Amino acid sequence: MTLPATPVPDFTDPGVLRAHIADTMAFYRPRALDPDGGFFHYFRDDGTVYDRSHRHLVSSTRFVYDFAMAAAEFADTPHADGDRAAALHGLRFLGEAHRDPASGGYAWTLRDGVPEDRTHHSYGLAFVLLAQASARKAGLDTVAGMDETWDLLERHAWDPTHGLYRDEADAHWRYAPYRGQNANMHLCEALIAAHEAGGDDRYLARALTLADHMTRRQAALSGGLVWEHWHADWSVDWDYHRDDPRHLFRPWGFQPGHQVEWAKLLLSLRAHLGAGAPDWLLPTARHLYDAALAHGWDDAHGGIVYGFAPDALRDASPAPGAPPPDLASAPMFWCDDDKYFWVQAEAIAAAWRLFDATGEARYRDDYLRLWDYAWRHFVDHAHGAWYRILDRHNRKVDDLKSPAGKTDYHTMGACHDVLAVMRGTHATRLAR
Structure with a gap:
């Protein structure tokens, strides 16, 4: 490992962020690549591969992102070509x-190279586009693939009536009634990356539309924060997975x-749009971030918990047509107090962007506090990379x-994002 476990490094130093990316890539480089195709997807803490034959679209695409972004970041090192x-x-x-x-779509899972689940997920297509955009940043020619993915989403997933993407369809592109914010959020991310890779303004315009509709219009229906689950008409589904608030991928709350x-993402859009950025982007970003930390930070053990909800929703949903809970004054309860790696990482990136956008020291303090917590509890200083899930007391739940x-x-994405802000490489800095 390049960075020692103690003391906690200075993560305001770009060199430290680069070193952490390098340390994390050092966990994956020797063992992730499957010479017969793609990557292995299942690793224990020590790097042992515990399932060699299963493939998931999300890992297949995210590994492309990992290696492409590393190639771009470390272009001046011996690792770049590999x-x-x-x-x-x-x-x-x-x-x-x-x-x-x-169908033009992508199988959700494979076993021994054979499609196992042919469900079409917009969430999956978001990562296909992100992989293609990241590869283009690394110098690979993916323009045709990006155009194809855009057209596929336009033809099947885009709902022009509501200005958001549908969520999941069967192998024949018949969509289920479920609608989710998560697919739209990651499509927003992928569209921003696609714009960064090639400068095509259609990607940025669509990303802004998703952000506006999800964080303002839809959030207004759920009390001012972004709710996860929605009906086909984009009315709030307060009850989806109410009986399973710890669901790994679609939790309630x-x-x-x-x-x-x-x-x-709102702050990334604001930076890209420069002087023409809508004035709601920064205050909305502050509101969402501040609420997440106010309700989700664990004062006793550190870190941000996975899920919370208003007490008003503990036992019952609002009646149809009733106003949403008043989140400004409602007491909250945690519906899942586990700590997930990705939650801390995304908060790190958001805190630094807020510090950059506002100059307020409290966001810099949050950034350092989050890094301190993650460094002490999530980063595996023996083998590399981050642990996946900790319980409230910061104990690992398994060795996966x-x-x-x-x-x-x-985790590497947060480092790449903070580095980009520090350098101003894909963001137009605004006058404070």
Whole structure:
């Protein structure tokens, strides 16, 4: 490991952020690449691969992101060519194994290279676009692929009536009634990355539309914060997974991690739009971030919990047509007090962006406090990368460092994002 476990490094130093990315990539480089195609997706804490044959679209795409962004960041090092080749290797696997030529979509999961689940997820397509955009940043020619993914989303997933993307469809593109904010949030992220990669303004315009509709229009229906689950008409579904508030991918309640992630994206949009940025972006970002930390930070043990909800929702939902809970004054309860790696990472990126945008020392303090917590509890100083989930008392829940979906894209992504802000490389700094 380049960085020692103690003392906690100075994460206001770009060199420290670069070193942490390098340390994390050092966990994945020797063991992630499958020479027969794509990447291995299931790693224990020590790097042992515990399932060699299963593939998940989210990991397949996120590994492309990891290697492409590393190739761009470390372009002046011996690793650059290998990382770029790994990204290309992953893109080929997406096109040859995950992609269905008949439907144009991508299989959600594979077993031994054979499609296992052909459900079309907009969440998955978001990461296809992010992988293609990241690869383009690393110098690979993915323009045609990006255009194809945009057209696929336009043809099937885009709902022009509501100005948001539908969520999931069967193999024949028949959509289920469920609508989710998470797919739209990650599509916003991917669209921003696509704009960064090639400068195409259609991507940025659509990203702004998603951000506006999700963090203002829809949030107004759920008390001012971003709720996770919605009906087909984009009315609030207060009861989805109410009986399973700890669901790994679609938990009930407000997720503070998604409030801060939206805050980060709103500030990225503001930076890209420069003087023409709408004036609601910064105050909305502050509101979402501040609420997430106010309700989600664990004063006793540190870190941000996974989920909270108003006491008014503990036993019952608002009656149809009734106003949403008043979140400004409502007492909150935690519906999941576990600590997830990605929540802390997204808060780190959002805190630094807020400090950069406002100059307020409290956001810098949050940034350092979050890093201190993550460094002491989440970062594996023996083997590299971050642990996945801790309980409230910061004890690991298992030894699965990276099951499907977890490639440390969030943790390295936070470092890449903070570095970009520090350098002003893909953001137009605004006068404070």
